[in-house]
Amino acid sequence: MTSAGYDSPLKNAKTKARALRYIQIILCALMTVGCVFPLIWLIDFSLVKANELFGKNFLVWPKEPHWENYYLALTDGKVPQYLLNSVFVSFVSVGLIVLLSVMMSYGFTRMKWRLSKVFLNIVLLGFMIPIHATLLSNFITFSRLHIQDSPMALIIPYVAFNLPQATFIMTGFMDSVPKEIEESALMDGCSILRLLFTIVFPVLKPAVMTVIITSFINVWNEFIMAATYLTSDRFRTLPFSIYNFAGMYSSNYSAQFAVMTLSALPSLIAYVILNKHITKGIAAGAVKG
Amino acid sequence: MKLLKKSLIAVVIMAMLFGLAACAAEKASNSPTPSTTAPEDSPEQQPETITINFFSNLPDRTAGQGLLEQTILDNYMKENPHITIKVEALQDEPYKQKFQSYVASNNLPDIFNVWGQPSFFQAVMEKGYAAELNPDDYKDYGFFEGSTTDFSYNGKLYGLPRNQDMTTVFINKAIFNDNNVKIPTTYNELVNAAKAFRAKGIQPLSINGRDKWILNLFFQDLVIKVSGNQRTIYDASTGKTSFASDPDIRKAAELFKGLVDAGLFQDSFTSADYGAAQNLFLQEQAAMFYMGAWEVGMASNPDNSEHFRQNVALIPFPTVEGGKGKITDVCAWNGGGYAVSASSPVKDEAIKLLNYMMHPDNWPKIGWQQGLVVPGQNYKEYMTGKENVLQVQLTDILNTATSMSGTPWNDFNPGDWKANVENLIQEFAAGITTVDEFLEALDNVVPK
Numbered sequence: 242m243t244s245a246g247y248d249s250p251l252k253n254a255k256t257k258a259r260a261l262r263y264i265q266i267i268l269c270a271l272m273t274v275g276c277v278f279p280l281i282w283l284i285d286f287s288l289v290k291a292n293e294l295f296g297k298n299f300l301v302w303p304k305e306p307h308w309e310n311y312y313l314a315l316t317d318g319k320v321p322q323y324l325l326n327s328v329f330v331s332f333v334s335v336g337l338i339v340l341l342s343v344m345m346s347y348g349f350t351r352m353k354w355r356l357s358k359v360f361l362n363i364v365l366l367g368f369m370i371p372i373h374a375t376l377l378s379n380f381i382t383f384s385r386l387h388i389q390d391s392p393m394a395l396i397i398p399y400v401a402f403n404l405p406q407a408t409f410i411m412t413g414f415m416d417s418v419p420k421e422i423e424e425s426a427l428m429d430g431c432s433i434l435r436l437l438f439t440i441v442f443p444v445l446k447p448a449v450m451t452v453i454i455t456s457f458i459n460v461w462n463e464f465i466m467a468a469t470y471l472t473s474d475r476f477r478t479l480p481f482s483i484y485n486f487a488g489m490y491s492s493n494y495s496a497q498f499a500v501m502t503l504s505a506l507p508s509l510i511a512y513v514i515l516n517k518h519i520t521k522g523i524a525a526g527a528v529k530g
Numbered sequence: 531m532k533l534l535k536k537s538l539i540a541v542v543i544m545a546m547l548f549g550l551a552a553c554a555a556e557k558a559s560n561s562p563t564p565s566t567t568a569p570e571d572s573p574e575q576q577p578e579t580i581t582i583n584f585f586s587n588l589p590d591r592t593a594g595q596g597l598l599e600q601t602i603l604d605n606y607m608k609e610n611p612h613i614t615i616k617v618e619a620l621q622d623e624p625y626k627q628k629f630q631s632y633v634a635s636n637n638l639p640d641i642f643n644v645w646g647q648p649s650f651f652q653a654v655m656e657k658g659y660a661a662e663l664n665p666d667d668y669k670d671y672g673f674f675e676g677s678t679t680d681f682s683y684n685g686k687l688y689g690l691p692r693n694q695d696m697t698t699v700f701i702n703k704a705i706f707n708d709n710n711v712k713i714p715t716t717y718n719e720l721v722n723a724a725k726a727f728r729a730k731g732i733q734p735l736s737i738n739g740r741d742k743w744i745l746n747l748f749f750q751d752l753v754i755k756v757s758g759n760q761r762t763i764y765d766a767s768t769g770k771t772s773f774a775s776d777p778d779i780r781k782a783a784e785l786f787k788g789l790v791d792a793g794l795f796q797d798s799f800t801s802a803d804y805g806a807a808q809n810l811f812l813q814e815q816a817a818m819f820y821m822g823a824w825e826v827g828m829a830s831n832p833d834n835s836e837h838f839r840q841n842v843a844l845i846p847f848p849t850v851e852g853g854k855g856k857i858t859d860v861c862a863w864n865g866g867g868y869a870v871s872a873s874s875p876v877k878d879e880a881i882k883l884l885n886y887m888m889h890p891d892n893w894p895k896i897g898w899q900q901g902l903v904v905p906g907q908n909y910k911e912y913m914t915g916k917e918n919v920l921q922v923q924l925t926d927i928l929n930t931a932t933s934m935s936g937t938p939w940n941d942f943n944p945g946d947w948k949a950n951v952e953n954l955i956q957e958f959a960a961g962i963t964t965v966d967e968f969l970e971a972l973d974n975v976v977p978k
Contacts, residue, residue: 292833295806317592380631468624469631473616484589487621490824494805
């Protein structure tokens with residue numbers, strides 16, 4: 242752009258700005274490709290025959306799409322049944338996680354009691370417990386309680402494992418919210434529970450959204466606990482659909498891709514709808530440090 | 531804002547109610563030992579309904595072995611209306627994980643899948659989790675000689691094998707002919723073929739190196755062909771001899787390296803998984819494919835191209851110049867099988883079911899005729915003449931075999947052995963370690 246001779250500082254700044262703009266656009270484009278490509282790849286592979294995959298090319302565009310992969314996913318993969326189970330389990334689990342984490346973080350940040358810091362730390366310690374270490378003991382406990390092979394066997398551990406993170410986000414966020422609103426509500430004679438649900442909950446909306454999304458994705462994709470605690474087909478969740486196409490040695494990959502496309506849809510849609518809140522929530526929760 | 535708040539509260543309350551209701555309902559319907567349930571109100575049926583819990587490692591019930599298993603179970607339920615079989619199927623890793631949970635809570639399903647390898651089944655038999663079977667029941671079942679060895683402990687039989695596994699080299703005759711390459715019968719011919727294909731830009735042999743175990747089998751095949759003694763690799767694995775000092779094993783390792791250097795395996799083979807390696811061969815981009823005999827169905831699978839189906843063939847693993855192993859000394863074993871839980875409340879019924887499944891008319895006959903498996907039982911009488919070319923060639927090799935290896939060496943010892951030797955061979959195949967380093971490392975992980 243620069244012509245021979247004298248460049249005015251203004252022009253210089255303009256070129257700089259434009260160059261920056263280009264870099265920005267290129268970076269954004271790269272990131273978009275990075276995010277969108279796996280999805281295209283997923284959908285592409287769900288429409289070809291299994292033995293056409295992994296050829297010379299990254300993407301294989303089928304001459305005619307093999308919709309039978311989706312048919313297989315819906316019938317042999319039992320996607321509709323598992324989907325209902327998944328929806329039920331995630332719904333209940335996420336509901337409980339939100340309720341408990343809001344109440345707990347309120348108790349930890351707003352109420353003054355001895356050992357509250359200690360208990361908060363104990364809850365947060367849950368971060369460090371690996372799921373695999375708990376499988377066996379939980380399995381035995383659940384079978385003694387006779388809740389093994391029931392939705393409860395999933396909901397309880399799902400809530401337990403997601404609570405630390407949820408509480409962490411909530412307490413962080415609640416710390417950054419000024420107390421004045423609550424104080425004035427109290428002065429007007431509001432009860433604690435009413436305060437919690439009518440005043441605090443709406444203020445916490447961004448954090449609640451973050452918790453809903455993160456725990457929903459965790460619960461939605463969880464497999465090893467479901468495989469361990471469930472026995473019968475009746476309560477199985479979506480990730481099992483993929484395994485319905487896993488053979489002894491090789492698998493029907495394209496049917497699996499179809500299943501994955503179907504099971505990724507709900508999280509994808511949820512993310513698109515709630516996207517705005519998620520980033521806000523995470524950033525807000527991070528302020529506490 | 532208000533709407534959100536209200537709906538959130540409603541959601542949470544609904545969720546809790548649902549959860550509680552489901553829990554209560556579940557408790558009511560879940561009896562502590564769900565094996566024998568009360569009689570149902572159909573007068574012509576036998577008085578008692580029996581439920582047999584079946585734990586399988588074949589989650590795909592619509593293809594291959596899973597289909598075979600489900601077909602036989604369905605037939606059994608049709609013939610015995612008072613019996614209900616509840617199948618729980620998980621893939622290998624989750625299966626093993628859950629198996630441990632079942633064992634720990636002393637709650638094993640009535641009949642379950644086992645692997646006839648010391649690393650899995652020995653402990654199960656030793657600790658008495660598997661019910662003893664009566665060998666006399668199986669006199670007429672035609673199990674291949676020695677195939678029940680890995681399912682026995684202290685002279686007692688605890689399980690039955692379901693398949694005959696063997697390593698084979700699948701080839702694409704068209705690629706060999708079009709490029710004027712000789713189909714290899716010896717090691718040097720294999721090296722030459724690799725070089726000839728490489729010169730023309732064709733991938734010589736496809737292998738799923740990412741799965742590691744396949745490399746162990748390949749190495750074992752080489753050791754067999756060098757030493758001519760099936761025991762060689764097991765003696766080293768158990769510490770009777772050593773990997774580093776056994777001249778045959780050292781020779782085999784050098785030959786293995788020679789093949790890697792000649793470019794026999796496809797590009798980036800250490801990152802190719804089963805599907806990727808197989809598809810390379812199915813799409814006729816690789817001349818050979820090293821895999822177990824269970825893939826003989828490839829020649830009749832309508833999903834594969836006509837050209838491929840007409841040109842696929844299989845050959846035994848090539849001999850080695852100067853080696854003592856014959857072409858008929860093969861790497862073959864019986865992998866999966868079934869056992870019955872010793873503590874099952876319906877043990878007798880479970881054994882009856884097992885006997886029905888493995889009856890010559892069921893698993894071996896249906897499995898062979900539909901091209902789903904290579905049975906661990908004599909299937910000669912079920913040959914229909916309609917077998918595909920791979921099935922015929924495989925049968926020839928099996929029938930003329932002069933020795934069989936048994937459990938692959940990477941599955942031979944319990945504990946970390948499997949993971950260790952599989953990692954070591956992958957590093958060796960990837961060129962990270964030298965022959966010496968590889969052999970010494972193997973000796974170091976032999977259980978003392």
